[in-house]
Amino acid sequence: xxxxxxxxxxxxxxxxxxxIGRLHYKFFIIVFLLVAIIGAGITMVLPRSYQxxxxxxxxxxxxxxxxxxxANASAQALSDDELATQAELIRSRDVAAAVLHQLPPEPxxxxxxKPWLCHHGVNFFCPAPPKEPVDPAMQFSHQIDGLLAxxxxxxxxxxxxxxxxxxxxxAERAAMIANAFVTxxxxxxxxxxxxxxxxxxxxxxxxxxxxxxxxxxAETNASHFNGSHNLSNNGANTPLxxxxxxxxxxxxxxAQGRYAAAQAKADALQxxxxxxxxxxxxxxxxxxxxxxxANSLLQLQNERMQxxxxxxxxxxxxxxxxxxIASTRANMASETRGALSQIHNDVVSAQAEVxxxxxxxxxxxxxSASQSGPQAEYATLAQEAQSARGVYDSFLERTKELAGxxxxxxxxxxxxxxxxxxxxxxxxNRKKLLIGVFVLxxxxxxxxxxxxxxxxxxxxxxxxxxRITALPILATLPDxxxxxxxxxxxxxxxxxxxxxxxxxxxxxAQLALSTGTETHKSQVIAxxxxxxxxxxxxxxxxxASVVRAGSRPVLVIDADHRRRRQxxxxxxxxxxxxxRIAPQDAIINNPITGIDFMGPGAPKAHPFDAREIAKLRExxxxxxxxxxxxxxxxxxxLSMMDGLVLSSVADQTIFLCRWRSVSRAAVAxxxxxxxxYKANMAGVVVTYFSEASAHITGPHYTKDEQRLIDHLxxx
Numbered sequence: 001x002x003x004x005x006x007x008x009x010x011x012x013x014x015x016x017x018x019x020i021g022r023l024h025y026k027f028f029i030i031v032f033l034l035v036a037i038i039g040a041g042i043t044m045v046l047p048r049s050y051q052x053x054x055x056x057x058x059x060x061x062x063x064x065x066x067x068x069x070x071a072n073a074s075a076q077a078l079s080d081d082e083l084a085t086q087a088e089l090i091r092s093r094d095v096a097a098a099v100l101h102q103l104p105p106e107p108x109x110x111x112x113x114k115p116w117l118c119h120h121g122v123n124f125f126c127p128a129p130p131k132e133p134v135d136p137a138m139q140f141s142h143q144i145d146g147l148l149a150x151x152x153x154x155x156x157x158x159x160x161x162x163x164x165x166x167x168x169x170x171a172e173r174a175a176m177i178a179n180a181f182v183t184x185x186x187x188x189x190x191x192x193x194x195x196x197x198x199x200x201x202x203x204x205x206x207x208x209x210x211x212x213x214x215x216x217x218a219e220t221n222a223s224h225f226n227g228s229h230n231l232s233n234n235g236a237n238t239p240l241x242x243x244x245x246x247x248x249x250x251x252x253x254x255a256q257g258r259y260a261a262a263q264a265k266a267d268a269l270q271x272x273x274x275x276x277x278x279x280x281x282x283x284x285x286x287x288x289x290x291x292x293x294a295n296s297l298l299q300l301q302n303e304r305m306q307x308x309x310x311x312x313x314x315x316x317x318x319x320x321x322x323x324x325i326a327s328t329r330a331n332m333a334s335e336t337r338g339a340l341s342q343i344h345n346d347v348v349s350a351q352a353e354v355x356x357x358x359x360x361x362x363x364x365x366x367x368s369a370s371q372s373g374p375q376a377e378y379a380t381l382a383q384e385a386q387s388a389r390g391v392y393d394s395f396l397e398r399t400k401e402l403a404g405x406x407x408x409x410x411x412x413x414x415x416x417x418x419x420x421x422x423x424x425x426x427x428x429n430r431k432k433l434l435i436g437v438f439v440l441x442x443x444x445x446x447x448x449x450x451x452x453x454x455x456x457x458x459x460x461x462x463x464x465x466x467r468i469t470a471l472p473i474l475a476t477l478p479d480x481x482x483x484x485x486x487x488x489x490x491x492x493x494x495x496x497x498x499x500x501x502x503x504x505x506x507x508x509a510q511l512a513l514s515t516g517t518e519t520h521k522s523q524v525i526a527x528x529x530x531x532x533x534x535x536x537x538x539x540x541x542x543x544a545s546v547v548r549a550g551s552r553p554v555l556v557i558d559a560d561h562r563r564r565r566q567x568x569x570x571x572x573x574x575x576x577x578x579x580r581i582a583p584q585d586a587i588i589n590n591p592i593t594g595i596d597f598m599g600p601g602a603p604k605a606h607p608f609d610a611r612e613i614a615k616l617r618e619x620x621x622x623x624x625x626x627x628x629x630x631x632x633x634x635x636x637x638l639s640m641m642d643g644l645v646l647s648s649v650a651d652q653t654i655f656l657c658r659w660r661s662v663s664r665a666a667v668a669x670x671x672x673x674x675x676x677y678k679a680n681m682a683g684v685v686v687t688y689f690s691e692a693s694a695h696i697t698g699p700h701y702t703k704d705e706q707r708l709i710d711h712l713x714x715x
Contacts, residue, residue: 020453020460021449022690032442035440039437039441049168049428050168052171052174053163053178053419054166054182055162055416055417057160057162057416083162086155087154090162096151096181097140098184099147099184100140100143106170147177150166151167151178152164152165161416164178166181167427171421174421175418175419175421179419185412185413189412190411201403204398204399208392208395214392215385215392221385248361252357256354262347293331297329458660458664459657459659462686468664469655469667469671471655472683473686474510474683476685477500477503477539477688478689481688488538489592492542493549496549501546504539508547522623522624522625523651524624524652525629525631525650526649526650526652527653528646528670528674529636529670530662530666531638534662535658535688536633537633539656539687540556544631552629554630554631555598556595557573557597557598558600559573559635560635561574561602562640571599574600583598583619583623586599607641620649632646638666644677648677652680653674655671656684656686658686658687659686
């Protein structure tokens with residue numbers, strides 16, 4: 001059930017949208033074209049914008065090879081604040097000013113009609129000179145603001161990379177500006193670093209020069225004190241006599257050692273000579289001849305022992321060896337005595353050396369005791385000079401280190417990729433914008449059509465008429481205002497099988513069916529509407545033409561006496577109600593339609609009273625004896641009250657509603673007043689109905705059926 005109910009609603013909504021489209025398609029096309037042309041024009045004149053991107057990485061600063069690895073590792077860590085700071089520094093006004101100095105803005109070339117006329121001598125179109133002189137500083141500041149408006153520097157997440165995006169109307173200039181921002185920031189940063197190091201170096205140079213002067217002064221004071229007190233000091237500012245005493249003590253110790261060694265050697269050699277121990281003589285003696293003699297003696301003794309063991313002690317060979325041994329012993333004793341004499345001389349010499357060195361040491365110690373006071377003061381001066389030189393050397397080393405670091409300076413950012421000129425503009429994307437303009441124009445056109453339909457004062461939907469009037473729609477009559485008046489009145493006669501003819505015959509049939517079984521009873525029909533010019537007179541003529549075609553007498557009464565027609569006689573409906581003439585005397589035959597017609601008569605200012613209403617009923621009864629159908633063309637209800645009275649006395653009342661003209665409130669009020677006067681409402685006829693709305697669901701007849709109808713009408 002729910003699906004069955006929802007389908008008609010959706011269909012009605014679709015038909016409503018199609019009806020609105022058919023009704024307001026011209027307005028839709030106008031709005032669509034207007035928005036499309038304006039949007040396309042704006043899209044085509046939008047200045048092109050190119051975008052170039054340069055990518056840089058934030059460096060870690062100077063890597064000092066003398067620092068520890070932990071210090072270098074901590075220098076590599078960069079925080080998000082550092083990245084944001086570097087981004088803002090790149091986009092600073094100082095960098096922008098440097099970029100403008102490097103890439104000055106190109107002069108604007110003004111195009112259009114006004115510059116052309118001004119160039120050709122029409123001074124009226126020339127721009128007026130500024131009242132105040134332009135401040136170059138202010139103008140340059142505006143240029144910086146304009147440049148920075150197209151520059152954006154953004155740090156990438158979880159990295160040390162920064163992207164510099166530049167938008168400009170020239171692709172080449174956009175790329176150059178992006179690269180120039182990086183290079184100028186590098187130059188400014190390096191210049192600032194060099195300036196800071198130069199300040200430090202200047203201070204260090206000044207301080208080093210002061211320390212050098214202090215050191216030279218301390219050295220000079222110590223040297224002057226040394227010379228004035230006849231102090232002997234070495235080059236290291238140490239007392240020379242102390243060094244001499246130390247050297248003499250060292251020499252004395254060495255001489256005493258040599259003396260003791262020579263004495264011990266002489267005693268050992270003397271003992272070995274007494275005992276005749278050849279091996280001791282060989283180990284103690286250092287003379288080659290004595291050593292050779294001792295070695296020969298040892299060999300002879302070994303050989304005798306072997307021969308004696310073999311041949312016995314009395315063998316001639318053994319005896320010969322004994323003789324050689326005895327001779328060798330004698331030679332060795334002689335050599336030993338000579339070596340002992342030489343060693344004794346060495347002992348005496350060593351003793352003399354020890355005595356001399358001891359004497360010199362005693363002399364130096366005596367001299368040192370006499371120089372102890374001045375020497376102590378000189379030591380203090382020398383220490384001050386040494387301290388001043390140490391401080392000077394430290395500052396000098398720091399100066400050399402900073403001077404070397406100037407060569408190691410590097411910019412805070414380094415290029416990863418340079419910006420290149422874009423091959424196509426990033427804005428505007430005319431293809432997408434034109435598609436958007438087309439969609440916007442369509443939406444605006446549909447919205448304008450819907451808004452016009454909503455703001456329309458009259459009815460634009462037959463369903464609204466049914467809902468507000470609560471009456472059936474008897475027929476819908478199209479707009480015939482373009483036809484000539486004579487053609488309009490005779491249209492149904494000349495085109496009996498037309499759509500309008502069928503609609504009028506349908507109205508007549510519905511009126512006939514409402515009479516029931518009383519086929520011979522005359523019927524009075526009142527045609528009324530809310531406003532004038534709703535087609536009541538035309539419908540009255542058409543309805544009369546259809547009924548008259550069936551050989552039934554018809555009378556049309558024009559009751560709108562305030563809108564009297566000039567071509568009619570003065571005697572009419574008002575004179576009949578005033579009982580000044582008979583009803584038959586007020587009836588004339590219309591020469592155009594051939595229909596009997598009663599004019600409105602002279603205007604009357606007073607309303608209907610009981611006598612006139614009784615006269616009205618009597619007149620209608622009298623006319624009913626002659627005419628089977630009486631059609632009363634009543635005045636509009638919004639301007640006159642006569643229509644309410646005429647509708648109340650009529651058998652049936654047809655309310656005419658002009659399509660999209662009369663407001664809903666007016667129609668609702670008129671229907672309510674007619675019901676209050678107890679008018680018998682037959683239904684509503686919609687006049688000036690739109691052909692687009694009439695044929696929204698398709699034509700009433702097919703082409704074959706229409707040809708058949710035309711054939712019948714011709715025959």
